[in-house]
Every structure is written in structure tokens, then in C-alpha cells.
Amino acid sequence: MKSIVISDVKLSDGSSVSIGMRDGVITEIGAQISSDYDETILGTGLTALPGFVDLHTHLREPGKEDAETVLTGSQSAVAGGFTAVSAMANTNPVADTAGVVEQVFRLGKEAGLCEVFPIGAVSKGLMGEQLAELGAMATSAAAVRIFSDDGKCISDPLLMRRALEYVKSFNGLIAQHAQDPRLTVNAQMNEGEISSTLGLAGWPAVAEESIIARDILLADHVQSRLHICHVSTAGSVEIIRWAKSRGISVTAEVTPHHLLLTEDLITGYDPIYKVNPPLRSQRDVEALRTGLADGTIDIVATDHAPHPREDKDCEWAAAAFGMTGLETAFSVVFTAMVKSGLMSMERLVEVMSTAPARIAGYIGQGSLAIGSPAHITLVDLASDYPVNARSHLSKSSNSPFNGLVLSGRVRDTLFHGVAVLRNGTLTGERFA
Amino acid sequence: MSNLLSINDLTLDQALGILRTAAELEKLTEGGAKKLPTLRGFTIVNLFYEDSTRTRISFESAAKRLSADVINFSAKGSSVSKGESLKDTAQTLQAMGADAVIIRHGSSGAAARLASSGWIKASVINAGDGTHEHPTQALLDAFTIAKRFNLLNNEGQIFVGLKVAIVGDILHSRVARSNALLLTKLGAEVTMIAPPTLMPVGVAAWGVSSDYSLDNRLAEYDVVMMLRIQSERMTDSYFPTEREYARRYGLNSERLGKMKESAILLHPGPMNRGLEISAESADAENSMVLEQVSNGVLVRMAVLYTLLGGPTMVDEVVKA
Numbered sequence: 001m002k003s004i005v006i007s008d009v010k011l012s013d014g015s016s017v018s019i020g021m022r023d024g025v026i027t028e029i030g031a032q033i034s035s036d037y038d039e040t041i042l043g044t045g046l047t048a049l050p051g052f053v054d055l056h057t058h059l060r061e062p063g064k065e066d067a068e069t070v071l072t073g074s075q076s077a078v079a080g081g082f083t084a085v086s087a088m089a090n091t092n093p094v095a096d097t098a099g100v101v102e103q104v105f106r107l108g109k110e111a112g113l114c115e116v117f118p119i120g121a122v123s124k125g126l127m128g129e130q131l132a133e134l135g136a137m138a139t140s141a142a143a144v145r146i147f148s149d150d151g152k153c154i155s156d157p158l159l160m161r162r163a164l165e166y167v168k169s170f171n172g173l174i175a176q177h178a179q180d181p182r183l184t185v186n187a188q189m190n191e192g193e194i195s196s197t198l199g200l201a202g203w204p205a206v207a208e209e210s211i212i213a214r215d216i217l218l219a220d221h222v223q224s225r226l227h228i229c230h231v232s233t234a235g236s237v238e239i240i241r242w243a244k245s246r247g248i249s250v251t252a253e254v255t256p257h258h259l260l261l262t263e264d265l266i267t268g269y270d271p272i273y274k275v276n277p278p279l280r281s282q283r284d285v286e287a288l289r290t291g292l293a294d295g296t297i298d299i300v301a302t303d304h305a306p307h308p309r310e311d312k313d314c315e316w317a318a319a320a321f322g323m324t325g326l327e328t329a330f331s332v333v334f335t336a337m338v339k340s341g342l343m344s345m346e347r348l349v350e351v352m353s354t355a356p357a358r359i360a361g362y363i364g365q366g367s368l369a370i371g372s373p374a375h376i377t378l379v380d381l382a383s384d385y386p387v388n389a390r391s392h393l394s395k396s397s398n399s400p401f402n403g404l405v406l407s408g409r410v411r412d413t414l415f416h417g418v419a420v421l422r423n424g425t426l427t428g429e430r431f432a
Numbered sequence: 433m434s435n436l437l438s439i440n441d442l443t444l445d446q447a448l449g450i451l452r453t454a455a456e457l458e459k460l461t462e463g464g465a466k467k468l469p470t471l472r473g474f475t476i477v478n479l480f481y482e483d484s485t486r487t488r489i490s491f492e493s494a495a496k497r498l499s500a501d502v503i504n505f506s507a508k509g510s511s512v513s514k515g516e517s518l519k520d521t522a523q524t525l526q527a528m529g530a531d532a533v534i535i536r537h538g539s540s541g542a543a544a545r546l547a548s549s550g551w552i553k554a555s556v557i558n559a560g561d562g563t564h565e566h567p568t569q570a571l572l573d574a575f576t577i578a579k580r581f582n583l584l585n586n587e588g589q590i591f592v593g594l595k596v597a598i599v600g601d602i603l604h605s606r607v608a609r610s611n612a613l614l615l616t617k618l619g620a621e622v623t624m625i626a627p628p629t630l631m632p633v634g635v636a637a638w639g640v641s642s643d644y645s646l647d648n649r650l651a652e653y654d655v656v657m658m659l660r661i662q663s664e665r666m667t668d669s670y671f672p673t674e675r676e677y678a679r680r681y682g683l684n685s686e687r688l689g690k691m692k693e694s695a696i697l698l699h700p701g702p703m704n705r706g707l708e709i710s711a712e713s714a715d716a717e718n719s720m721v722l723e724q725v726s727n728g729v730l731v732r733m734a735v736l737y738t739l740l741g742g743p744t745m746v747d748e749v750v751k752a
Contacts, residue, residue: 188540191633192633192634193633193634193637195633196632196633196634196635196637196638197609197637197638198540198541198564199540199541199561199562199563199564199565199606199609200540200541200562200563200564201563202633268544268548269540269541269544269545270545310517313517313519313549314517314518314519314545315518315537315539315541315542315545316539316540316541316542316545317538317539317540317542317562318517318518318539
């Protein structure tokens, strides 16, 4: 394996260093390091960050390979600077058995571009009725630790309680998609003045907040860990802030799109903006930004949800929910949070890499320490560029950011010391 | 103006233009001109994804009186029931040479998608999209009101001083949305009356006031517009029973008696006699239900005229 040095690169705190790696492991970091490396990556003008870690990714395989595969999703991930993604369970068949999660895990290994950690379903077939074989998935080769019925809410309080309790025996984590199904029957967009004017069925904030409040109380009662997927309302932030102040073991994620986009975009009925949970108001966006900056919200997760063209090239009600996000996540978070002065680059590293790795227990991810696997992303913070969804490596191009000018761009990604992305282009190399 | 998707697409002058064109067309028809040659050679498609006999017939009749060729496309028993997408259906109609597509669709925004997504070049007229809008219904209601109160020759906001109540399932009503926008644009003072469960969130943003009681100010309204109540609203717990709804929000003869003598009663139809409106009220002298139907054809002629022919053609025909 080639030894590589990244020379004259900045760290997130602004200091200039060189980073050396041998056999895929970081061996040296400092202003002055040894010089006998096989290859030098000139880091001048770039910033080195630990590879990003996504806890919420839809890779669509098995079942929806026309939208994405584990391979194309991995390519999209490294183009966005991610060195670990978490494949959501709502595939077909559902990832509710050891067999399916092992298949996804193996496909990730074969792709060799980033780590692919399968998420297991909480309930059999995502039906919300009966627990899936959580223990079997946990002890499988995929070693699943996160379980989620994402796309569907575990609305039955008893099933939720049992799930929270059951995963304690193998330190598992339940990631809840908080959406009361009865309060969101046929819901299409955030409930408010705009939904009323557009005649689209409203998706009230309380449908999310009531489930979050209930689950926080349940997690406290059974002394288990709870993770809240894609928080989207100001009220949810308040409830999570309260829970944390009480020492309840809850973590939360926010998506890049909920940090930047608002419901106003829907007035033309373009389904590119159709997503679950829905885009909310400016007030919600501001509360989410504050919550992410002050630590109420722990991490950014993409909820990358690729869909084939025909599922968005139609009328609003017929369109699928979801947006791609892997390849724009860093730029969106940098633009909305760092460039705007709301948080530091160190905090960005925390929310996009360190904290998700810690929450999920992804050992070796989220660190630039000597001795860690060399999962490194180089970004150019001075770059402003228009997003071009057609150039994305994802198999789908349903990006709501298409055409928007964003700041901060991912240039290179190293996975186990292998440069899988250079200057924004796949090198064709993989980690075997 | 090449499409009519929402009342928001119309300026005050354009809205007045359509109403006045309808009045001119009425004079022409009353003068014996049953059919006008204006749109000869034009192909107009009625693309109806929902059953709606009266709206479809009204548009068909309007188009035929202007000598256009009309194609009726109903989703039932067509390629749509075989899973064809809106885009493919629309492009098929375009390929057959449609100059205008009149679309009725169950999905809010379907007309807007058809007009703005680059799928087709034809003019798009919204004949009702989900729970969003039904602009030609609002125009025909405004025309009915303007005629009755003899306001068409006024300038600017011709409905200033007029009080209008819209009563019923505001939440799910495209008629209510279009009327709120148009009647306030024309200067009327509009009040939405519904049980709280059927009142949209943030309805004040429409420029209207709202009231949970029909009896509160019933004697003040110049126009009372009753909306149809769908029976499935009851099973979804928007209100307890039909009987309770009729008692609290139905226009019965007692309430009819409390209305201003000059006030008129509108209903977009089809009516549920005995639910939102009693038979006495529906057949009362000040009920304009049948006028609404005949005005509907005139207003839709005026819309087709304006979109496909343009004002100069209107002038020519009117002069002729």
C-alpha cells in the first residue's frame, strides 16, 4: 500500500500541518514531518477534516436499483466527503433480517469506497406491529447498532417501549422517524398559511413534536438511548433542549435541507421540494440552526433519498417524498452555518463527523488522531460554485439545491489512506 | 395571459375584462347569435380526471358556441386507468394539436404543473385542482353578483361595500379559495363561515374575516354562498352528524327569513338539499343557482375568448 503525505494543509482550527499516512493509518501530523512518502497530495489552500459520517442514507438496494445502488451511493458519498454512511432499512425486501443487512454490508465492502453500515428495521416489514430480529442483526457480520423504521413512525407506544428496552442488551440505538400517522393522513406540506393557500393537506408541527415528547419520556422511563431523525420544527428543538437539560439520553439530527430551505419554495408545486418531514417556515429554520450551533441538535444527517426522474416529473400528490443530499451536505452546512457566522469549523467537524461516529459507535471514524484509519476529506473553503445535480455521482438527480450557488467544496476523499476522490473526481481506486 | 390557473394570475383589470366580455357575449346571444365563429379551427380538450358533469358540459358548451372543436377526455376507461402519467397524457393531447387544455384534477397544483413544467405549449385552464382553486367558478359567481346588483359598469373595485358570506367546508373547497381571492380583489368584504374543524389555518392571510357562527351577522350579508358538504367529512369527524351540521350551518327557511331582503343566495352545485341548504331556500326567489349555471357558460366563453383570441378579437366580434 502506498504511503501518502498531505502537505501544507490546514486543520479545522486554522493551523497549517502536513499529515502522513502509511498502511492506511495516520502516522504523523505536524508542521515538520518526515519526507519519505510514495506520494504527495499538495494541500495548499485546502482544509483537512476527518471524513464525514452520515447516519441517515437511503441507498435503495435491494429493490430500487433504478434510483441508487450501494455502489453508486458510495460514489455519491465520497464525492460529498463521506467515509461512512448508514443504509436505511426501508428497502425491498426490508432490512429486517440478518440476511438482508449482511447483503448490504457485503455490497459496501465490495464497493470499497467508504464504510456502509446497514441500519436494521425495528419492526418486521416496517409494519409497526412486531419487533424484527434485532438481536440477530446485531450479532450478524454487519454488526447492526442502529435500528429504525424510517419513513414510517413507530406510533404504537408499547412497541416503541419494547424496542427501546430490548436494544439495551447489545447497546443498540433506536432512531425514530417522528410523525404521528393519524395527524398526517395524506399530508403534503407544512401546515400553515401556505398550505391553506395552495390547498395542500397540512402536516402540522405537533405531529412531529408529540411523538418526540412521548419517546423522550419513554426513553427516560426505560433508561435507554433514543435518537431522533431529521428534526424539523422549532417546537421539537425546544422539547429536545428540555430533555437534555434533564439529562435524558437523547440525540438528534437535522438535515442540510431543513437548515437552508423553507416551505415558500413550494408555491410553484414543483415536487423537487416534496420531502418528509416537510420543509418548514423560516422561524423553524432559524431554531434548527440555533439548536445545531448550541448543541441541542447533535449532528447533521443527509436523509439522502434518491428517486428516479419519473417520480418527480409529475403532479405534486403523485410525486415521491425525498431529496438527494450526500454531494451537497458539506456545502450547505458550511454556507448556512459557518459562513453565516453561526458556528465554527470545529463545530462543523463535530456535527458531521465526530459526533455521528460516536453516537453510532463507528470505531475508527471521525478522528484525525495518529493511529486512526486515514479517513480524510479535503475541502476548499474559498470556493463558491453553482450546484449542478446532473453532474452528481448519485444515480438520481433530485437535488433541491440544483442551480443554487453554495460555498465550500469537497475536493478529495481518502478512505483507509486510499485516495478515492481527487479534485472532485473518482480516481477508480478502492480499498480492498 | 395564456393560462388561467389561479385568480392570482388576474389583475383587477383583467378580471373586469372577462366579466365585461361575458356581458357583451350575453348581449350577442340575446340578439340571436347562438353561435359565434371566433374560435373556428381551434381544438379544445376537456381533460377531466374527476367526474364533473356540470363543469365539463359548461366548458364544452362554451367552446362549441365559439365554434371550437371539443375533445372530451375523461380519465375513467382511458389510458390513465392503465397507469399513464399526466405528462404523457398531456403530451399526447399536444401532439394531436390541442390549442387549449381545460383540466380538472384531484391533485392541487396539477394545472400549474401542466402549464409550468414545459410539457406542453397549449393554454391551460384550471377547471378545479384538488382543494386549491376553481377560478372560472369564482368568475361566474362574481358575474352573477355583478349582474344582480348592476355593478358591471362601475369602475375599479366594483364590489366595494358589498358583504359576502361563504359558508361551509372552507378547508376543502377550491370554490371558496378562488372566490375569496376574486371577490376581495373586486373590493367585497368577505367572511368565511365554518365550524373550526373546516376552517383553514391562517385563513386571514386570504384577506377575509372568519366566523364560526352563521347566525351572528346573517342579516348583514348581501350575498350568501353555500358550499357543498361531502358526506365523507362526517366519517372523518369534522362534525358529529349531518343533522347537527344542518342545524348549525344549514340555510333553512328560518335563516332565509333573517337575510336582507335584497340579499341573494348562491350555491356552486350540486346541492345537498336538506343538508347545507333546505329545499325552500334552494328554490327561493333570491336563489341564483340556475342563473349561476347559465352565467357559467358565458363566463367560460369569455375566458376562452380572452386566452385564445385576445382582446382585439373580442372587439371585432363585439363590433360585428
